[in-house]
Amino acid sequence: MHRYGSRGFALEIVTIVVAMVLMIPFYFLLNVSFKGNSDAFLSSAIAPPRPPSVSAFGDAWAGSATGSIPGGLISSVIVTAGSLIVLIAFGSIAAYTMARLPGRLSNALYILFLVGIILPFQLGMVPVYVVLRTLGLVGSPFGLIVLYSGLLMPLVVFLYTGFARSLPREYEEAAQMDGSSRLQTFLRIIFPLLAPATGTVAILAGLIIWNDFFTQLIFLSGSANATLPVVIYGFVGANVSAWNIIFAGIIVSMIPVLVFYVFAQRKFIQGFAGGIKS
Amino acid sequence: MTSQTRGVALDSAHPTGARDLGRAVRRSKRAQKQATGHRSATWWWAAPAVVLTIGVQYFGVGAGSVFAFTDWSGLGAFTFVGFDNFAAAFRSPETVQALWNTLLLAVCFVVLTNVFGLGLALALNRTLKSRYVLRVLIFLPVVLSPLGVAYVWKFIFQPNGPLNEVLRAVGRDSWAVAWLGDPHTAIWTIVVVVVWQNIGLTMVIYLAGLATVPVELEEAAAVDGASAWSRFRRIVLPLLRPTIVIASALTLIQGLRIFDQVLALTGGGPFNSTQTLATLVYKETFVNGRFGYGSALSLILTLLIVVAAVLQVTLLRQRED
Numbered sequence: 001m002h003r004y005g006s007r008g009f010a011l012e013i014v015t016i017v018v019a020m021v022l023m024i025p026f027y028f029l030l031n032v033s034f035k036g037n038s039d040a041f042l043s044s045a046i047a048p049p050r051p052p053s054v055s056a057f058g059d060a061w062a063g064s065a066t067g068s069i070p071g072g073l074i075s076s077v078i079v080t081a082g083s084l085i086v087l088i089a090f091g092s093i094a095a096y097t098m099a100r101l102p103g104r105l106s107n108a109l110y111i112l113f114l115v116g117i118i119l120p121f122q123l124g125m126v127p128v129y130v131v132l133r134t135l136g137l138v139g140s141p142f143g144l145i146v147l148y149s150g151l152l153m154p155l156v157v158f159l160y161t162g163f164a165r166s167l168p169r170e171y172e173e174a175a176q177m178d179g180s181s182r183l184q185t186f187l188r189i190i191f192p193l194l195a196p197a198t199g200t201v202a203i204l205a206g207l208i209i210w211n212d213f214f215t216q217l218i219f220l221s222g223s224a225n226a227t228l229p230v231v232i233y234g235f236v237g238a239n240v241s242a243w244n245i246i247f248a249g250i251i252v253s254m255i256p257v258l259v260f261y262v263f264a265q266r267k268f269i270q271g272f273a274g275g276i277k278s
Numbered sequence: 279m280t281s282q283t284r285g286v287a288l289d290s291a292h293p294t295g296a297r298d299l300g301r302a303v304r305r306s307k308r309a310q311k312q313a314t315g316h317r318s319a320t321w322w323w324a325a326p327a328v329v330l331t332i333g334v335q336y337f338g339v340g341a342g343s344v345f346a347f348t349d350w351s352g353l354g355a356f357t358f359v360g361f362d363n364f365a366a367a368f369r370s371p372e373t374v375q376a377l378w379n380t381l382l383l384a385v386c387f388v389v390l391t392n393v394f395g396l397g398l399a400l401a402l403n404r405t406l407k408s409r410y411v412l413r414v415l416i417f418l419p420v421v422l423s424p425l426g427v428a429y430v431w432k433f434i435f436q437p438n439g440p441l442n443e444v445l446r447a448v449g450r451d452s453w454a455v456a457w458l459g460d461p462h463t464a465i466w467t468i469v470v471v472v473v474w475q476n477i478g479l480t481m482v483i484y485l486a487g488l489a490t491v492p493v494e495l496e497e498a499a500a501v502d503g504a505s506a507w508s509r510f511r512r513i514v515l516p517l518l519r520p521t522i523v524i525a526s527a528l529t530l531i532q533g534l535r536i537f538d539q540v541l542a543l544t545g546g547g548p549f550n551s552t553q554t555l556a557t558l559v560y561k562e563t564f565v566n567g568r569f570g571y572g573s574a575l576s577l578i579l580t581l582l583i584v585v586a587a588v589l590q591v592t593l594l595r596q597r598e599d
Contacts, residue, residue, distance in 0.1 A: 124338020
């Protein structure tokens with residue numbers, strides 16, 4: 001099993017080939033985005049750009065009638081960061097509270113959040129949309145922040161709870177003996193200790209929000225606050241077969257996630273494997 | 279540390295009165311109460327999270343279940359219509375087709391992502407020198423926008439796209455069809471895209487599962503002359519059972535909700551051949567303004583997902599017995 005003989009070498013080659021085949025779409029994505037307009041239209045998608053051009057990126061940046069890439073970036077950052085702040089602030093403190101409350105109350109809260117994870121939200125989308133529309137929050141990033149905070153709170157509390165339960169009480173006791181208030185103790189002692197869980201939460205919830213399309217389409221389509229997925233969707237309608245421009249827009253929208261992924265791939269993969277298993 | 283000493287210690291602002299025993303006991307009792315309050319956070323710290331969860335999730339799903347029995351158009355008044363929406367749904371060929379498409383997509387999605395994910399996890403578990411790099415590459419599509427990657431695939435499947443270009447180059451001109459425009463092939467393009475994007479996810483779940491299989495056990499079996507296949511069948515597979523249950527339940531729920539890729543690739547067409555319950559809910563509710571009917575469709579989808587979740591719990595219980 002662990003000898004690396006000729007069979008190991010053969011397996012290595014086969015797996016590398018499989019991985020390369022799986023990467024083919026990225027070749028087209030990069031290749032076409034660096035073609036000029038006529039090159040993209042006339043030449044084969046397999047042939048390299050002649051000459052390489054960044055004009056598509058300029059066109060994508062300028063955007064279409066449905067929104068621009070910079071505007072979409074800003075909206076996506078506001079929605080994702082805003083939701084994450086709410087989720088992390090309220091989720092961590094709720095999970096810590098549950099870990100320290102007496103059994104029965106803690107269990108009741110745990111079940112409340114657990115059911116929240118299982119409830120499929122498709123069914124809730126319409127009523128929540130109607131309420132937020134009545135409140136004038138459709139088309140604004142704040143409506144989406146409220147929505148995502150409620151939607152992902154059960155998952156976030158769940159991810160924090162397992163970790164919070166394993167925290168020893170000694171630190172907080174010591175801090176309280178030194179006269180620190182409960183809130184101070186939480187902010188200065190507990191929250192920093194929860195950092196690994198906060199990392200997992202930020203990655204999982206951040207990706208779900210950043211990449212979500214359905215909700216953002218419903219809440220922001222046609223508004224001035226369209227997020228990246230909504231901008232890209234409108235973009236494809238406007239640039240029907242200008243694939244170089246569409247692909248340039250897609251690449252720009254993927255860059256923030258790619259940067260995080262390159263620097264923290266291990267945490268990403270652990271977060272997904274661990275977050276899902278718990 | 280007993281709670282009493284902790285109580286006293288916490289109350290150290292007042293020197294413990296050894297002189298007056300009665301006062302000390304009384305104080306220590308009061309301090310004890312204070313200490314439990316101190317030690318544990320107060321319940322209302324959980325209130326914002328609870329309010330958000332109930333206000334969005336519970337309210338939404340609860341109200342949605344009510345709307346499913348009304349004829350509401352999204353504006354103005356509505357009346358209760360009993361099960362009319364459901365009757366209409368099962369009479370509508372479009373909805374029945376969407377139901378079958380949803381089930382077909384979900385089943386293909388579960389089988390293919392799990393088979394390929396497990397295969398890749400086995401290959402990349404221990405032996406290969408390039409395993410870390412390959413894991414990172416194969417996982418990459420998981421973190422990217424489903425909408426974005428669906429457009430890349432849409433390009434690949436174009437009548438004059440790279441796929442047909444390759445097919446023509448190798449002399450298979452008759453295979454070069456309009457993949458997205460043909461009702462017979464369109465649904466399979468969706469399968470390809472969703473499976474491609476999620477293989478990395480099942481792979482890492484299986485890698486986490488494989489990490490729990492003791493190396494010694496496999497080595498002992500290898501020394502005893504067990505072939506790779508029988509080691510897999512007799513040792514790895516039984517130990518992986520819980521992981522398989524989790525991964526297949528997760529992919530089943532995900533498979534039932536496929537939306538982004540359908541909207542990007544085909545928009546549900548041609549001739550509804552790729553319409554799923556999720557895309558139909560969107561179309562009926564937000565495009566056609568039939569909020570009541572759309573809610574009824576959501577309720578049907580929800581019931582499917584609940585059945586999938588219950589199935590998971592039952593299978594997990596079985597394992598524990």
